[in-house]
Amino acid sequence: MNEVFVKDVLVQVCELRRTFGKKRVLDGVSVDLRAGCVTGFVGSNGAGKTTTIRAMLGLLPAEGHTLYLGRPLTAWRAPSRIVGAAFGGVAGHPKHRVRHHLHMIAAGAGVPDRRADELLDQVGLREAAGLRLSALSLGMSQRVGTAQALIASPRVLILDEPANGLDPHAVRWLRDFLRTLADAGTAVLISSHLLAEMQQLADRVAVLSQGKVVAEADMSDLLAYADRQSVVQIQYASDDAPTLAGLARRQGFALRRTGPDTADITGISREKLARLCLDLRVPLFQLSENRPSLEDSYLTIAHEEFKIT
Incomplete structure (x- = not known):
């Protein structure tokens, strides 16, 4: 596989296709994720957003391919340093406490415990570090899931419906947090079924409908399209x-x-x-x-x- 990638394009999703039974749920999905850019992945429920993300990460078999910095994810010795992902909350034993859970994730990624402690500060959960995962609100779970995805300081961050369960104050925090990551050179992909939400969070948007990317544009261009209507x-x-x-x-x-x-x-x-x-x-x-x-x-x-x- 060619290891040369386009400058600033950290992820190239190329012609992903996936069929469940007789239904084609992904029909040639292609999209690029750029360093320093928050890309919104938008579509109604059932449009194929989560299926696309799972196929990108190799969690579901699909035709086509996804390259991370010019290589398949399996070609990287430490994939957690290339991409981190969270699918709506945090996956862990409900009796584990937040800090201990993140320490365990850090150990698996080969990074020191202090990285987990740093992330607790960054996501605003230091005071909740002693709570059990089962005691977290949906919004707090979203933050822990984000911290888990970032544990190895990956070049790419993928979040599926990260604003779900967040109040307006927390959405503002998420926007600022993602902007800081992007400004540091991270390529960020966030999915949502709400375009209005993306207006607050994303620089660029890809619209998915019936398994196809039907529009891909800067958010400013999409707003201009709305103006023309x-x-x-x-x-x-x-x-x-x-x-x-x-x-x-x-x-x-x-x-x-x-x-x-x-x-x-x-x-x-x-x-x-x-x-x-x-x-x-x-x-x-x-x-x-x-x-x-x-x-x-x-x-x-x-x-x-x-x-x-």
């Missing part, structure tokens, strides 16, 4: 209709009259339209905007299999 509703003096029609032609936005003095406009933001009308001395008696949510945009993308470039 916005409808600005205006009311104006009927005498100004020709002026507005001319403005639409010059600026390249669409104007659809809904009445003698009302119209729906797409292809321009409410703020820009207001400034242009002010410059032309065209008064607007009503100016409102119906902007689709990110969830609506996701449904549109998934339905149309729209490719953002």
